[in-house]
Amino acid sequence: MRLFFRALFVIPMCALWGLFAIDSYAFETEGTILVAGDHNYPPYEFINEDGEPDGYNTELTLAIAEVMGMEVKIELGDWNQKRLQLEEGTIDVLQGIAQSKARTKTYQFSPPHAIIHQSIFTRKGNPKVTQLSDLRGKDIIVQKRGVAHDYLLQEGVNSPLILVDTHAAALRLLASGQHDYAIVANLPGLYLGRELELSNLLPVGKPFGAQHYGYAVLKGNDELLAQFSEGLAILINTGRQQAIYDKWLGPLEDPSAIWKTIGKITALISVLLFVILGGIMIWNRTLTKQVSRRTEELKLQQQQLVQADKMTSLGVLVAGVAHEINNPISLLLLNLPVLNDTFQDIEEILEEHYQAHGEFYVGGLEYSRMREELPLMLNDMLAGTARVRRIVDDLRDFSRHEPSSHDDFVDLNSTVSTAIRLVDNIIKNHSDHVTVDFGENLPTFKGNAQRIEQVMINLIVNACQALPSKNKGISIKTLYNQIDEQVQFIVTDEGCGIEAENLSRLSDPFFTTRREKGGTGLGLSVSERIVQEHKGHLSYQSSVGEGTQATLSLPVIKATHEH
Secondary structure, eight states, X not given: OXXXXXXXXXXXXXXXXXXXXXXXXXXXXXXXXXXXXXXXXXXXXXXXXXXXXXXXXXXXXXXHHHXXXXXXXXXXXXXXXXXXXXXXXXXXXXXXXXXXXXXXXXXXXXXOSEEEEEEEEEETTSOOOSSGGGGTTSOEEEETTSHHHHHHHHHTOOSOEEEEXXXXXXXXXXXXXXXXXXXXXXXXXXXXXXXXXXXXXXXXXXXXXXXXXXXXXXTTOHHHHHHHHHHHHHHHHHXXXXXXXXXXXXXXXXXXXXXXXXXXXXXXXXXXXXXXXXXXXXXXXXXXXXXXXXXXXXXXXXXXXHHHHHHHHHHHHHHHHHHHHHHHHHHHHHHHHHHHHHHHHHHHHHHHHHHHHOOOEETTEEXXXXXXXXXXXXXHHHHHHHHHHHHHHHHHXXXXXXOOOOOEEEOHHHHHHHHHHHTXXXXXXXXXXXXXXXXXXXXXXXXXXXHHHHHHHHHHHHHHHHOSSTTSEEEEEEEEETTTTEEEEEEEEOSOOOOHHHXXXXXXXXXXXXXGGTOOSOHHHHHHHHHHHTTOEEEEEEETTTEEEEEEXXXXXXXXGGO
């Protein structure tokens, strides 16, 4: 329970730390602060294709340096060597390390900026395990001086340990058929397995060993640690840390859980959304009456101004709502998994008491009922909270007006491939008949690959959700329209189709035919805005009962083949 309450108040305590730290010291670090980390621990920290430090930890460190006015240099390398360099004093800070009782003898830690779980990976066909004792006598691959290595040594697990330098090396070694199991951090393990296409590996058992993950300095370096802690508190209070977290770790979260109502939070969101919609509808009707009294030429101009004003006001409103909701949702997403782990930890004790003394009450319910209901309740709450988070993210995307960079030369086929990989599980869960046809030698277009990737994901997911069964198919293709000088991305489904009168409303904010199934009506509105920013367009053709075809068209860069 102490672990639960510590996690429950970690974000408010970060804010308090930042407030009091201002009075506790007044100094400016001289020179460049050397910050180190693991060179192959994605998505937290890694060396990218350009040979530069990247990842959640790296972006967070740069943001802290910006708000605190510090000059930092980030060096990523062999994890064991970086820990030794910190202990020798040749570097100043580790930007991401799991906290443990043994490590507190050497290091001092900032408030955590993430929670790390460990997972056991093995090859398909190997026996599954449910606890560490099942690994007794088995060959276990772990990262040298990583938290799993420390934990196994502390617990005295009687198994041969094969030490490697990185998580990637551990998974490659296991995938090659050598040794029995590998213990790696859960998210990096899943990320690397996907990126390295190690299709013969899978995690077994539940993730375990939830540990706080944050910055660390050598004991006694209080002032430097206080500076990083204050910077982290500022980023948390402004929502910037959450935005960085969502960018790097959000795509790895499981979107497949079925949403159920979680009470007052969801009800509050619904009420606020309906109030906003009601106000917009009333205001729009009033403006329409005024416009109707003008000439046709002025009417057209006024309608355009009304639409612009409406979208601006709606953006301001939903941005405020999203910001206010984001902090309590972050607390729930952080603490519900810890609460679930806490119940699992004490379940054995409760079960022994039940067997020895018979029925007793927990939270006003019989234990024999509560032990079945509580895990389901916690899972439903977590799924519901994640659902609210997705709604908030959609609102935030819908309200975003700042221009993004559109200066990249983007390859359509490459962007489509990335989008398909990200939603591969959703596609497999909805259809057994999927065809992908890439056009050859497509010219590039100028824009933002990630934003267009978001549009593609929306169109593919919509096509999947329209299918009545897995027997129905989806077709994805790319081509070059020479007449219009456009590259096109086309998604065709054999789903339920859309009524003709609704086709023109698909891009309207909050319009959806799937509201009873959790649709918000924001996905295609956001997509429409992104496509307009790229000077392209979205079009739809549909027949009820037969299916729908969505076409994304983007203008190509002329004379691409000469640049």
